[in-house]
Amino acid sequence: MIVNEQVAVNHGLKKDEYAKICELLKRTPNITELGIFSAMWNEHCSYKSSRLHLKKLPTKGKKVIQGPGENAGVIDIEDNDAIVFKIESHNHPSFIEPYQGAATGVGGIMRDVFTMGARPIANLNSIHFGSPQHKKTKNLLRGVVHGIGGYGNCMGVPTIAGQTSFDSSYNGNILVNAMTLGLVKKDKIFYSKAAGLNKPVIYVGSKTGRDGIHGASMASASFDEKIEEKKPTVQVGDPFTEKLLLEACLELMAGDSIIAIQDMGAAGLTSSSIEMASKGNLGIEINLNKVPCRESKMTPYEIMLSESQERMLIVLENGKEEQAKKIFDKWNLDFAVIGKTTKSKKIELYFDEEKVADIPVNTLVENSPMYDRKWKKAKLPKKNKIKKEDIKHLKIIDVLKKILANPNVCSKEWIWQQYDHTVMGDTIQKPGGDAGVVRVHGTDKAVAASVDSSAVYCWAHPLTGGKQVVCESFRNLISVGAKPIAITNCLNFGSPENEENMGEFVECVQGISEASDYLKYPVVSGNVSFYNQTKDQGIKPTPAIGGVGLIKDYKNMITMDFKEVDNLVLVIGKTEGHIDQSLFARSILDEKNGPPPEVNLFNEKNNGETLLKLIDNNLIKSAHDVSLGGIITAVAKMCIKGKKGIKILKPKYLINEIEYLFAEDQGRYILEISKKDFKKVADILNKNAVHFDELGTISENKLYINDKTKVTIDELSTSNKSWLTNYMIK
Amino acid sequence: MKSSVITFPGSNCDRDMHIALKKFGFKNKMVWHADADLPKSDLVVLPGGFSYGDYLRCGSMASKSKIMQSVINFANSGGMVMGICNGFQILVETGLVPGVLLRNKYLEFICKNVFVKINDKKNKYFKNVNNEVLEFHIAHNEGNYFCTNDQLKEIEDNNQIAIYYCDEKGTIEDQFNPNGSIKNIAGIFNKEKNVLGMMPHPERMIDTSLSGEDGSLFFKNLINNLK
Numbered sequence: 001m002i003v004n005e006q007v008a009v010n011h012g013l014k015k016d017e018y019a020k021i022c023e024l025l026k027r028t029p030n031i032t033e034l035g036i037f038s039a040m041w042n043e044h045c046s047y048k049s050s051r052l053h054l055k056k057l058p059t060k061g062k063k064v065i066q067g068p069g070e071n072a073g074v075i076d077i078e079d080n081d082a083i084v085f086k087i088e089s090h091n092h093p094s095f096i097e098p099y100q101g102a103a104t105g106v107g108g109i110m111r112d113v114f115t116m117g118a119r120p121i122a123n124l125n126s127i128h129f130g131s132p133q134h135k136k137t138k139n140l141l142r143g144v145v146h147g148i149g150g151y152g153n154c155m156g157v158p159t160i161a162g163q164t165s166f167d168s169s170y171n172g173n174i175l176v177n178a179m180t181l182g183l184v185k186k187d188k189i190f191y192s193k194a195a196g197l198n199k200p201v202i203y204v205g206s207k208t209g210r211d212g213i214h215g216a217s218m219a220s221a222s223f224d225e226k227i228e229e230k231k232p233t234v235q236v237g238d239p240f241t242e243k244l245l246l247e248a249c250l251e252l253m254a255g256d257s258i259i260a261i262q263d264m265g266a267a268g269l270t271s272s273s274i275e276m277a278s279k280g281n282l283g284i285e286i287n288l289n290k291v292p293c294r295e296s297k298m299t300p301y302e303i304m305l306s307e308s309q310e311r312m313l314i315v316l317e318n319g320k321e322e323q324a325k326k327i328f329d330k331w332n333l334d335f336a337v338i339g340k341t342t343k344s345k346k347i348e349l350y351f352d353e354e355k356v357a358d359i360p361v362n363t364l365v366e367n368s369p370m371y372d373r374k375w376k377k378a379k380l381p382k383k384n385k386i387k388k389e390d391i392k393h394l395k396i397i398d399v400l401k402k403i404l405a406n407p408n409v410c411s412k413e414w415i416w417q418q419y420d421h422t423v424m425g426d427t428i429q430k431p432g433g434d435a436g437v438v439r440v441h442g443t444d445k446a447v448a449a450s451v452d453s454s455a456v457y458c459w460a461h462p463l464t465g466g467k468q469v470v471c472e473s474f475r476n477l478i479s480v481g482a483k484p485i486a487i488t489n490c491l492n493f494g495s496p497e498n499e500e501n502m503g504e505f506v507e508c509v510q511g512i513s514e515a516s517d518y519l520k521y522p523v524v525s526g527n528v529s530f531y532n533q534t535k536d537q538g539i540k541p542t543p544a545i546g547g548v549g550l551i552k553d554y555k556n557m558i559t560m561d562f563k564e565v566d567n568l569v570l571v572i573g574k575t576e577g578h579i580d581q582s583l584f585a586r587s588i589l590d591e592k593n594g595p596p597p598e599v600n601l602f603n604e605k606n607n608g609e610t611l612l613k614l615i616d617n618n619l620i621k622s623a624h625d626v627s628l629g630g631i632i633t634a635v636a637k638m639c640i641k642g643k644k645g646i647k648i649l650k651p652k653y654l655i656n657e658i659e660y661l662f663a664e665d666q667g668r669y670i671l672e673i674s675k676k677d678f679k680k681v682a683d684i685l686n687k688n689a690v691h692f693d694e695l696g697t698i699s700e701n702k703l704y705i706n707d708k709t710k711v712t713i714d715e716l717s718t719s720n721k722s723w724l725t726n727y728m729i730k
Numbered sequence: 731m732k733s734s735v736i737t738f739p740g741s742n743c744d745r746d747m748h749i750a751l752k753k754f755g756f757k758n759k760m761v762w763h764a765d766a767d768l769p770k771s772d773l774v775v776l777p778g779g780f781s782y783g784d785y786l787r788c789g790s791m792a793s794k795s796k797i798m799q800s801v802i803n804f805a806n807s808g809g810m811v812m813g814i815c816n817g818f819q820i821l822v823e824t825g826l827v828p829g830v831l832l833r834n835k836y837l838e839f840i841c842k843n844v845f846v847k848i849n850d851k852k853n854k855y856f857k858n859v860n861n862e863v864l865e866f867h868i869a870h871n872e873g874n875y876f877c878t879n880d881q882l883k884e885i886e887d888n889n890q891i892a893i894y895y896c897d898e899k900g901t902i903e904d905q906f907n908p909n910g911s912i913k914n915i916a917g918i919f920n921k922e923k924n925v926l927g928m929m930p931h932p933e934r935m936i937d938t939s940l941s942g943e944d945g946s947l948f949f950k951n952l953i954n955n956l957k
Contacts, residue, residue: 153869240740240780
């Protein structure tokens with residue numbers, strides 16, 4: 001095939017990008033080379049629109065062993081233990097083929113983690129669907145949940161937490177973000193940097209087929225009516241082979257024969273070989289006839305661009321091939337020496353004894369395009385004033401029941417019951433709490449993880465929203481008694497070529513940076529997903545933040561269920577009555593305008609750290625952060641989980657009762673303490689200048705707002721638990 | 731007491747079972763599926779997981795593994811063999827226990843705590859368990875036990891049903907049946923009651939910090955019965 005500008009454009013390259021390729025090569029690329037450039041230079045692999053802004057993220061810290069730039073981030077959890085973790089998007093494939101799209105998303109992120117030598121110990125996910133009324137939503141949700149479960153359950157890795165939301169902005173573009181945590185010894189971490197000349201380059205895992213060719217390019221394009229035609233670019237997952245690959249890789253890693261290892265994810269053999277060469281400042285020579293293929297007559301172009309799953313590329317020490325091959329034979333996996341490292345600093349590919357590609361590595365990586373896209377700054381919307389007549393007819397209990405049954409608040413048990421969350425025997429906090437918690441096997445330590453996003457806040461004001469979502473992650477970890485250590489982010493946005501969408505990206509990243517810097521909660525890994533849009537309509541900006549924290553003694557873990565009748569319930573953090581963009585405003589008043597709640601980083605940090613002090617002093621019986629639906633929703637969930645009630649006092653506040661109960665001011669937690677500890681708790685809170693209100697006392701089985709306004713916990717529980725099951729089954 | 735846990739390609743509860751058996755005093759060995767011989771054992775366990783990806787009928791490929799001939803011989807000579815979840819599916823495929831395991835009634839994977847009622851205590855697995863009802867944990871996609879009417883009659887006549895799904899009081903009703911199993915059957919024996927297949931995972935219930943502790947009860951009792 002003759003390569004020209006039109007062929008390049010068909011590969012998703014811009015005309016000027018094609019001109020640059022010809023200039024860098026000082027000739028016209030052949031079709032294989034063009035394919036390689038298009039794969040490396042697309043948005044998904046090159047981060048060409050985001051790189052400039054991602055540099056702002058704080059990525060360093062005392063506990064950070066490896067920040068962004070590797071397969072995953074790594075943090076220190078003491079005693080020579082480290083946690084490897086990352087979140088990644090698989091949005092576009094999941095919309096086209098929900099089961100395989102979601103499944104291979106989970107498989108891909110687990111591979112990123114075990115590539116570094118870590119055994120995966122927990123999976124999480126953040127999934128976002130269109131309006132429940134949209135004709136595609138139900139099937140997409142079912143397919144995605146089955147896909148996540150199908151892969152994770154088979155791998156035997158527990159899925160311990162997640163987040164599911166519904167919003168019409170995802171009608172034509174759902175989000176599926178998968179996160180994995182792995183455990184590794186600090187001195188046994190593996191990296192992707194190749195080193196040494198004439199070292200064998202090894203291909204292991206599944207055979208290469210024609211599936212997923214141009215997957216990464218698809219993920220860098222917007223959807224239109226013809227999207228169904230893209231089905232062949234969705235990869236097909238085989239969790240069984242991945243389980244074998246995991247065990248085989250860990251077995252090989254126990255020895256000392258690996259110099260570098262890299263999984264074949266987006267852009268398959270192309271990006272894995274180029275990344276290893278680039279990091280090692282070396283060249284790589286590959287004989288494509290040696291690549292194990294599943295289909296006959298595959299061309300070099302297809303072999304290089306296939307995104308077949310469950311494959312790894314390894315640079316081995318010389319002379320270790322036989323020993324390594326034995327391990328892969330035992331696990332019935334392909335093992336082939338396909339090439340070697342060279343000093344040429346080029347990617348040189350041979351096929352049928354002919355050289356089919358010859359590209360300097362730096363042209364693909366350092367010289368890849370980087371854009372300073374135009375972006376529009378968002379204005380802070382004006383505050384709405386709630387009119388008394390709009391709310392005076394509202395009955396608090398009815399509103400509470402509606403909010404508990406709202407698709408974005410209701411119990412997601414229907415989803416997480418389909419995920420094996422107990423395999424590996426260390427899950428001590430299951431899905432449904434503030435964060436999932438797994439023990440570090442065989443120790444007293446435990447790791448807490450959660451994943452959060454607040455698209456509505458980010459949409460209303462990206463800078464504030466970006467900060468808020470980091471703070472929410474921080475709060476979720478603290479609520480289970482964990483000290484937050486670091487985050488991974490999955491930045492899901494519309495088109496970077498649209499100034500407003502690009503502005504949302506830039507300002508969300510700015511917000512994330514400010515909060516993560518202030519909270520000493522650095523970003524160690526992540527992924528950007530642009531072009532989440534159908535035609536011209538972008539999704540609401542949805543940065544998902546995956547947070548990881550440490551509990552030194554797992555017996556001190558906190559859960560959110562109310563524990564004992566007569567215990568006191570406090571709210572810490574100040575309630576100013578911020579209703580704009582709250583679930584109450586949006587779903588009850590149908591008011592979609594106004595600014596999101598303000599984020600005060602000082603208060604966030606101070607309130608969170610003070611709560612950790614209270615937990616360290618064994619003064620906290622249960623805790624839960626206040627988020628969607630405000631204080632009353634948070635309390636109701638604690639009642640439902642603990643099968644207890646609460647008598648809410650007539651608080652001494654100056655704002656309207658509805659505002660007090662449903663406002664979504666930030667930096668707040670609900671705490672349960674024993675009456676006898678009140679003085680101690682109040683002293684610590686006062687000493688640290690943390691505002692608190694006494695909310696009430698725990699009672700038998702009803703929630704009382706006052707003597708006349710009450711509801712049984714069973715009734716609240718039914719509201720909370722029935723929506724999703726009814727939606728999916730009926 | 732010596733035990734062996736078989737690891738098939740795709741087993742993923744083998745480590746959990748190993749840890750549980752060790753915790754309650756078994757000297758456990760992990761045995762690779764491609765081995766021919768079983769080490770000397772008082773108990774052989776086929777663990778949960780997705781052997782061979784369960785791409786054919788669950789458990790069918792594993793039932794033809796090299797080691798399985800030794801396991802079958804061991805069972806036929808009266809040896810104690812316990813299959814949990816995928817292990818139960820493998821046992822069904824070998825014919826050591828009757829019936830089949832279909833996909834769950836609502837076609838969805840289920841991971842949750844359930845209550846099971848012990849039907850028969852005249853066997854080494856449940857003898858001397860004080861409780862009538864245990865809280866166990868299930869995590870499976872194909873646990874819907876089914877057999878023909880003739881088989882069911884035979885199973886019932888021989889008292890081969892080990893445990894039923896029930897509520898915390900031991901009531902056996904359809905609403906407490908998580909997967910559509912015939913008669914709420916959660917686990918069954920072979921005729922001689924040395925082979926037990928069950929869907930619930932006792933190894934996930936061995937610690938108060940986990941889902942509960944009724945698995946501890948089960949294992950403590952089991953090792954005592956074997957002594």
